[in-house]
Amino acid sequence: MTEFETGYPSVRQIQTFIRDQLDVEVKLMTGDTLTGKVVWQDTHCLCLQDASEQMVTVWRQAIAYHKTVS
Amino acid sequence: MTEFETGYPSVRQIQTFIRDQLDVEVKLMTGDTLTGKVVWQDTHCLCLQDASEQMVTVWRQAIAYHKTVS
Amino acid sequence: MTEFETGYPSVRQIQTFIRDQLDVEVKLMTGDTLTGKVVWQDTHCLCLQDASEQMVTVWRQAIAYHKTVS
Amino acid sequence: MTEFETGYPSVRQIQTFIRDQLDVEVKLMTGDTLTGKVVWQDTHCLCLQDASEQMVTVWRQAIAYHKTVS
Amino acid sequence: MTEFETGYPSVRQIQTFIRDQLDVEVKLMTGDTLTGKVVWQDTHCLCLQDASEQMVTVWRQAIAYHKTVS
Amino acid sequence: MTEFETGYPSVRQIQTFIRDQLDVEVKLMTGDTLTGKVVWQDTHCLCLQDASEQMVTVWRQAIAYHKTVS
Numbered sequence: 001m002t003e004f005e006t007g008y009p010s011v012r013q014i015q016t017f018i019r020d021q022l023d024v025e026v027k028l029m030t031g032d033t034l035t036g037k038v039v040w041q042d043t044h045c046l047c048l049q050d051a052s053e054q055m056v057t058v059w060r061q062a063i064a065y066h067k068t069v070s
Numbered sequence: 071m072t073e074f075e076t077g078y079p080s081v082r083q084i085q086t087f088i089r090d091q092l093d094v095e096v097k098l099m100t101g102d103t104l105t106g107k108v109v110w111q112d113t114h115c116l117c118l119q120d121a122s123e124q125m126v127t128v129w130r131q132a133i134a135y136h137k138t139v140s
Numbered sequence: 141m142t143e144f145e146t147g148y149p150s151v152r153q154i155q156t157f158i159r160d161q162l163d164v165e166v167k168l169m170t171g172d173t174l175t176g177k178v179v180w181q182d183t184h185c186l187c188l189q190d191a192s193e194q195m196v197t198v199w200r201q202a203i204a205y206h207k208t209v210s
Numbered sequence: 211m212t213e214f215e216t217g218y219p220s221v222r223q224i225q226t227f228i229r230d231q232l233d234v235e236v237k238l239m240t241g242d243t244l245t246g247k248v249v250w251q252d253t254h255c256l257c258l259q260d261a262s263e264q265m266v267t268v269w270r271q272a273i274a275y276h277k278t279v280s
Numbered sequence: 281m282t283e284f285e286t287g288y289p290s291v292r293q294i295q296t297f298i299r300d301q302l303d304v305e306v307k308l309m310t311g312d313t314l315t316g317k318v319v320w321q322d323t324h325c326l327c328l329q330d331a332s333e334q335m336v337t338v339w340r341q342a343i344a345y346h347k348t349v350s
Numbered sequence: 351m352t353e354f355e356t357g358y359p360s361v362r363q364i365q366t367f368i369r370d371q372l373d374v375e376v377k378l379m380t381g382d383t384l385t386g387k388v389v390w391q392d393t394h395c396l397c398l399q400d401a402s403e404q405m406v407t408v409w410r411q412a413i414a415y416h417k418t419v420s
Contacts, residue, residue: 010395010407029380029412030099030134045080054137057080062134064380064412067404100169100204115150124207127150132204169239170274185220194277197220202274239309240344255290264347267290272309272344309379310414325360334417337360342379342414
């Protein structure tokens with residue numbers, strides 16, 4: 001990752017989600033809930049791939065919480 | 071781009087959208103959804119051109135997520 | 141402008157709006173839409189003059205998107 | 211003011227409101243509208259004194275727009 | 281206080297509230313209103329003790345305005 | 351903790367919650383209330399483990415207030 005702090009547990013947690021291709025549910029400030037696998041993250045965004053293979057780029061500033069789903 | 075970090079995947083993704091003139095749907099914190107082609111981006115904003123050729127300048131701070139539409 | 145970055149397209153776009161006295165519609169995070177001519181901008185705010193000559197100082201942090209109206 | 215940038219038009223505008231004891235209407239992100247005279251400002255807040263002499267400290271982060279009222 | 285700017289009126293105002301054990305009403309971005317005495321403040325939060333002695337840690341980022349109540 | 355400021359009361363308070371395995375209620379900007387034990391914190395997030403052992407990563411930017419529950 002470019003100039004991004006991988007020392008943080010929250011960043012490493014998402015790296016684990018990417019590596020293990022876990023399904024993640026992201027609750028946004030708008031009230032929307034998005035679900036998918038995380039494809040990449042950077043300082044600004046997370047990119048999710050949903051069940052229909054659609055890529056959705058979620059802005060970190062808009063995230064309230066996230067969790068894995070099984 | 072002026073003093074803007076093109077090393078980030080999220081920034082490069084939008085550069086690709088600009089180059090390929092893809093239609094993008096942007097969901098905002100207000101609940102609004104805007105659709106158009108991205109014309110430029112900078113640190114503060116993205117500029118979209120909608121189907122009626124209207125330019126709309128979207129502030130990054132207000133974006134919840136975005137995705138391409140086909 | 142004092143310590144403000146005029147190299148950004150988004151800042152220059154608003155300078156053009158000021159110079160050309162264009163009518164601008166600003167959509168806020170609150171859901172409010174304000175319309176007027178931009179009189180000045182700085183790092184924190186844009187100042188709009190509406191049709192009744194009332195000055196309204198809009199905080200950048202609250203802007204979702206803006207566009208010209210004709 | 212301590213370490214606060216008086217070179218900005220938006221900061222000077224509020225200094226004028228303080229000096230001239232103008233009534234100001236402040237619209238907040240919450241949808242609330244507060245009205246009063248600005249007593250002081252700093253980097254974080256504006257302090258308003260309303261018609262009943264109550265002091266209300268408004269956080270800049272929560273302001274959508276403001277204007278004078280007559 | 282650790283690395284926190286006591287030169288600001290807004291910070292000193294809250295220090296006064298702490299010293300004088302004043303009852304403070306805090307209006308949040310969520311629309312919630314919390315009432316209590318401020319026990320401490322730091323860069324991120326204010327800690328309130330409500331009438332039932334419950335400690336509530338309020339995040340500055342979520343505050344719209346505050347005022348004393350009598 | 352990596353590059354994180356443990357001198358702040360708000361950070362130390364949460365460290366205490368982690369050490370003592372206290373149940374914490376977190377009210378978010380979205381209006382959601384999450385309850386659980388804090389497992390870790392970093393600059394960006396708090397990780398909660400709820401009663402069903404589900405881990406939920408809460409983004410600091412989304413927190414309005416928190417308190418212990420008994």
